Amino acid sequence: VDQTSNLYQKVTISFSTSTTTTFTMNIVSSLSLAFLLASSSSVQADGDKQTVRGAKKTKGPKNAKGPKTSKKSKGGFTAIAKLDSVGGSKTNGVLQIHGNDRASSLITIEASKASVLCADCKVGTFITEDSCDSGLIKYEDSLDKDFYYNTFGSEYTRSAFTANSVAEKATGVKFALFDEVGEMAACGTAKVEISSSHTLTAKMGPYPGSTSLVSGVVKVTYSNDGSFTFAYDLEGLEVCEECGIHIHAGVSCDTNEDVEGHGWNSNIVRDLWTTEGGAYYNSVDGTASDYFNMFNGFGYGGNYHHAVVVHSADGTRIGCGVLM
Numbered sequence: 001v002d003q004t005s006n007l008y009q010k011v012t013i014s015f016s017t018s019t020t021t022t023f024t025m026n027i028v029s030s031l032s033l034a035f036l037l038a039s040s041s042s043v044q045a046d047g048d049k050q051t052v053r054g055a056k057k058t059k060g061p062k063n064a065k066g067p068k069t070s071k072k073s074k075g076g077f078t079a080i081a082k083l084d085s086v087g088g089s090k091t092n093g094v095l096q097i098h099g100n101d102r103a104s105s106l107i108t109i110e111a112s113k114a115s116v117l118c119a120d121c122k123v124g125t126f127i128t129e130d131s132c133d134s135g136l137i138k139y140e141d142s143l144d145k146d147f148y149y150n151t152f153g154s155e156y157t158r159s160a161f162t163a164n165s166v167a168e169k170a171t172g173v174k175f176a177l178f179d180e181v182g183e184m185a186a187c188g189t190a191k192v193e194i195s196s197s198h199t200l201t202a203k204m205g206p207y208p209g210s211t212s213l214v215s216g217v218v219k220v221t222y223s224n225d226g227s228f229t230f231a232y233d234l235e236g237l238e239v240c241e242e243c244g245i246h247i248h249a250g251v252s253c254d255t256n257e258d259v260e261g262h263g264w265n266s267n268i269v270r271d272l273w274t275t276e277g278g279a280y281y282n283s284v285d286g287t288a289s290d291y292f293n294m295f296n297g298f299g300y301g302g303n304y305h306h307a308v309v310v311h312s313a314d315g316t317r318i319g320c321g322v323l324m
Contacts, residue, residue, distance in 0.1 A: 081175045081188035082304060083111060086133050090251050091115075091177060091185040093157075094301030096193075097170050105170075109149070110158045110301030113251055117180045118151040126174040132187030139178050149177065156265065156302065198222045198300045202308045202321030204234060208255050212236060214319030218308045220247070222300050230279070231291035234310065234319070237283040244311035245281050246273035247296060251305045253320035259307045265297025272296065281310075 079097040093111025115121070124142035139145075149157045176187040199221040206212045213236030222228045232245060250260035262273040272294060273279045281288040296303070303323055310319030 078193040079171050079190045080193045081173075081190040083109075083175065083177060083186040083188040083301075084132065084305065085113070085251070086176075086184045086187050089113075089179070089183075089185040091179075092251055092305035093177070093186060094299075094304050095175050095188065095190070096300075097190060106160065107170075108158075108160045109175075110299050111149075111177060111186060112156050112298065112302050112304075112306070114149075114151050114155055114157050114177070114185065115179045116151055116153050116155055118149065118157070119180070120148040120150065121180055122148050122178040122182070124176045124178060126176065127172070128174060132174065132176065132184075132189075137174065137176060137184065137187065139176075139182055139184075142176075154267075156298075158299070158302075200300065200304060200323040202323045204232075204308065204310065204319050204321035205253070207309070207317040207320045208253055208259070210316075210318055212312075212318040214310055216319075218245075218321060218323070220303060220323060226299055227293060227295040228303075229291050230294045232281060233289045234281065234283075235287050236319075237281075237286050237288055237310070238312050238318075239286070240281070240283045240288075240313045242275050242280040242282065243313055244273070244275070244279060244309075244315070246279050246309055246311075247303055247323070248307040248309050250307045251322070253307050253322055256317075259309060259317070259320060263296060263298070263303070263306050265302070268297035269295060 081095040083093040090113040095109045099105030130136040170190045179185045202218040204216045216234035219231045247263045249263040252258035278292040
């Protein structure tokens with residue numbers, strides 16, 4: 001596919017099981033974006049090289065100016081919007097903005113528990129003091145109305161934008177996902193991300209309906225390849241050897257039904273939330289503090305707001321917390 005725009009001269013899109021859609025949008029007033037949305041696909045864009053090679057130096061008049069050369073970027077910027085569910089929706093995710101002092105930034109979005117019916121579901125941008133759950137933010141007031149996302153029959157979406165702005169320009173802008181009937185499903189405000197590492201933290205407590213005394217913290221920290229360290233520091237446990245501790249598909253610890261089963265992307269990887277997969281803890285005195293490495297096919301946004309479950313020796317669920 002060959003396309004011409006202000007940013008790219010050639011866009012090559014390869015995919016296996018789904019389609020990819022390209023369109024343009026504005027972020028804040030007149031910021032032009034190309035929205036490349038894909039599910040289970042690979043998108044690669046090659047623009048014209050921007051490096052200007054210097055010409056050979058020749059003797060010339062005194063004070064003559066030499067050829068211009070390309071400027072190096074002074075530094076990178078990162079902003080992030082955590083998209084929390086709104087109303088009765090369970091959609092949660094993360095939008096990240098990566099840029100430098102050049103004219104464009106990369107914006108990525110990853111969300112789970114989205115509607116399986118989403119085909120061209122809208123994404124809105126807003127500059128407003130109204131809170132996401134106020135009910136006052138409407139899609140018709142969006143700064144942009146030309147971009148959207150698809151779930152292709154699943155509950156998961158991952159997409160990317162290229163924007164004519166640095167990341168700082170999007171700070172303070174509210175981003176919202178809307179479902180197939182136009183209702184807001186998730187919303188968050190872009191903020192500057194100080195740390196380059198991405199860590200989700202769950203404060204653990206007793207499982208819903210359980211009389212256990214489990215407490216502590218679980219931290220999930222991502223690597224560049226999408227894998228993560230799963231670190232835990234727990235108390236109130238039973239004596240246990242190789243007992244399970246997992247991220248689940250549910251996004252709440254309110255009820256047993258909300259927690260659901262193991263959370264992994266079956267289109268990418270098999271279920272590694274097993275003893276053989278290394279997803280367990282040991283306790284000889286009621287405490288456990290350690291970590292293991294894991295990959296469940298979901299990134300930072302895909303695991304955001306999902307439940308973490310601690311199991312006892314017989315598999316009973318005794319602890320629960322939500323990754324934030």
